[in-house]
Amino acid sequence: MSEENTTGKGPGAPLGNTNAFKHGKYSKRRDLILTCRTCAAKSQCDKFDKSNPNVPCVFEKVEKIDLSDIGKLTDFLRHLIELDYLRYRRGCNFEVLSGGLLDGDLIKLGQHIQKENYTLGQLTELSELEKRVKSLELKIG
Secondary structure: OOOOOOOOOOOOOOOOOOOOOHHHOOOOOOOOOHHHHHOOOOOOOOOOOOOOOOOOOOOOOOOOOOOOOHHHHHHHHHHHHHHHHHHHHHHHHHHHOOOOOOOHHHHHHHHHHHHHHHHHHHHHHHHHHHHHHHHHHHOOO
């Protein structure tokens, strides 16, 4: 099957359809996740470029994080947990303001935070074991 879809039948969006971007293995834009044109927050964004709405989002460019050792990995995971917890607390407040209606996505986020905390605990334990092994190696060697 060809990668280009000219008839509208087959995988992906028809050629020329600017409302639906092809995704997955048919995408020619795999590296671009968000552009100004498709952004839901473009009316509030101070980086929105009206003259060129197809530029990639400036917030999509993320610096590569150094996760070369357990200490850096645990610091990064602590930061992620902090961000998720802030989102969780905000969601809890929205639940209260909406009359106590439970939000399924918020429940999933809470479960995700629990898993992150469990992983952090395991990494911390592993880090302590690594320190003990190094100190024993120094005593032996």
